[in-house]
Amino acid sequence: MTDDAAVTVRAIISGSGDAPIIGRVEVAAPGPYQVQLALRASGICHTDIHSIHWPGRFIMGHEGAGVVHAVGKGVTGFTTGDRVMLNWAIPCGHCAMCDHDLPALCSIEAQRHGPHALARPVPMAARENGTEIGRMFNLGTMAEVMLVDEAAVTKIPDTLDFALACIIGCAVMTGTGSVWNIADVQAGQSVVVIGCGSVGLNIIQAARAAGADKIIAIDRCEMVRQRAQQFGATHSLPSDDDMDILAKSVRAITGPGADHAFECTGILALAFAPLKLIRMGGTAIQVSGFNAAPSLPNVELPPFLWNKKYIAALYGGCVPARDFPRIFNMHDKGNLDLAAQISKTWHFDDALAALAEADAHGGKHVIVHEGFSG
Ligand SMILES: [Zn+2]
Numbered sequence: 001m002t003d004d005a006a007v008t009v010r011a012i013i014s015g016s017g018d019a020p021i022i023g024r025v026e027v028a029a030p031g032p033y034q035v036q037l038a039l040r041a042s043g044i045c046h047t048d049i050h051s052i053h054w055p056g057r058f059i060m061g062h063e064g065a066g067v068v069h070a071v072g073k074g075v076t077g078f079t080t081g082d083r084v085m086l087n088w089a090i091p092c093g094h095c096a097m098c099d100h101d102l103p104a105l106c107s108i109e110a111q112r113h114g115p116h117a118l119a120r121p122v123p124m125a126a127r128e129n130g131t132e133i134g135r136m137f138n139l140g141t142m143a144e145v146m147l148v149d150e151a152a153v154t155k156i157p158d159t160l161d162f163a164l165a166c167i168i169g170c171a172v173m174t175g176t177g178s179v180w181n182i183a184d185v186q187a188g189q190s191v192v193v194i195g196c197g198s199v200g201l202n203i204i205q206a207a208r209a210a211g212a213d214k215i216i217a218i219d220r221c222e223m224v225r226q227r228a229q230q231f232g233a234t235h236s237l238p239s240d241d242d243m244d245i246l247a248k249s250v251r252a253i254t255g256p257g258a259d260h261a262f263e264c265t266g267i268l269a270l271a272f273a274p275l276k277l278i279r280m281g282g283t284a285i286q287v288s289g290f291n292a293a294p295s296l297p298n299v300e301l302p303p304f305l306w307n308k309k310y311i312a313a314l315y316g317g318c319v320p321a322r323d324f325p326r327i328f329n330m331h332d333k334g335n336l337d338l339a340a341q342i343s344k345t346w347h348f349d350d351a352l353a354a355l356a357e358a359d360a361h362g363g364k365h366v367i368v369h370e371g372f373s374g
């Protein structure tokens with residue numbers, strides 16, 4: 001049954017740097033090309049923790065999966081009851097970037113990220129006490145029900161758990177897509193991964209599935225390096241403040257340097273570090289973006305020599321209709337471990353404790369919902 005009414009539900013609300021709260025919001029009925037989604041799982045990533053310090057009042061969360069509760073006019077791809085997940089780079093479908101098959105770089109969508117992360121192309125999607133409230137990345141997945149643009153929605157296989165599906169929309173897409181779409185790693189090549197958190201582990205798994213010969217995991221934490229090896233890294237190295245020492249160690253394993261190096265820490269000082277670890281003509285990729293102010297550290301020219309490519313990649317070049325089914329397939333075949341990436345799942349009632357835990361100790365935490373039935 002399609003219920004096209006507004007609903008009042010619980011949501012995690014951030015307010016100008018104060019500690020988040022669980023509040024109540026009214027979620028509007030779906031308008032044209034909009035989907036009202038009953039969330040069943042929402043992942044917490046570093047960007048969510050950073051978002052607590054963003055100005056304004058908004059519904060948190062940008063990783064979500066759930067069941068379609070109602071659809072608006074013009075929605076043809078989804079119907080009530082469909083199991084779906086969300087992507088946070090929501091393409092408009094008709095700008096120059098979308099026309100170039102680069103929907104993750106949609107020029108309309110780009111205006112909604114960075115300092116404009118709370119801009120609202122779906123106005124009045126949600127209200128708190130009668131006043132409109134923003135939604136992180138136009139999603140706001142930390143709510144029992146949310147209204148989203150249909151371009152943010154992808155169907156998931158019946159066999160895929162919601163908790164696993166929700167993490168695909170961020171770190172999994174960013175990591176696997178960086179291997180497939182940005183670096184285009186080939187069988188027999190060598191890969192270095194700097195920082196082996198959520199994104200790094202997905203790079204390692206995708207590189208292994210692509211047939212990479214040597215996968216070198218670099219991390220300051222020994223436990224994380226061991227974990228990276230369980231996910232498919234063939235070598236590991238402790239991080240070193242002196243990149244020249246690290247470069248020497250990488251050359252000892254790869255010969256001329258790695259074919260590809262991925263920087264996944266988001267630490268500004270490491271922005272150009274992957275250039276030192278690749279061979280001439282290799283590819284250096286800054287994968288995760290930066291949460292800090294976007295000013296560049298001193299840039300030296302020599303690490304670029306010769307014929308090296310440097311790519312600051314957004315969202316692994318995500319093309320939802322192409323890449324998400326590829327990820328489902330990889331998981332289905334046993335080549336992508338999603339469950340092992342999740343540190344802990346938390347009931348929605350304990351969402352604030354989950355955020356505090358993620359802030360204090362890191363790891364990948366997922367908030368699960370019983371499912372809205374009102
Ligand atoms: Zn995320």
Ligand SMILES: [Zn+2]
Pocket residue numbers: 091092093094095096097098105106107108109
């Ligand atoms: Zn566009």
